[in-house]
Amino acid sequence: MDINKSNFRKAKNKVEKLKRFYTHLGVYFIINTIITVVKVMSNMNMGETFEEAFFDFSTVASWLVWGLVIVIHAFSVFGLPLIVGDDWEERKIQQYMNEELQQDKNYE
DSSP states (O other), rough: OOHHHHHHHHHHHHHHHHHHHHHHHHHHHHHHHHEEEEEEEHHTTOOHHHHHTTTTTTHHHHHHHHHHHHHHHHHIIIIIIHHHHHHHHHHHHHHHHHHHHHHHHOOO
8 A cells, every 4th residue: 555655646746747848838929929029029120121030030039048947848758767766755755864864873
């Protein structure tokens, strides 16, 4: 029964991480699309062509900077478990619990 609870907790944690990532990705596309439309329209009103306005660095910068953050987030969700293992969190929790127990024993 305890193993089932542990497995359920791990699966739920993975689903929550995926949900946060996909939400982040959706917000990234929505907000950057709005920023791009506003900047392109503003630049075109100032006399630039569509191409000049669209490929202006200030227009593309938010996609690039936030895109880097998305890549890091994706790595933490998909890549990091491949490197450190799926049970890394469980091992770290156990390590810290053992350290706390050891400290408590030292004070007794």
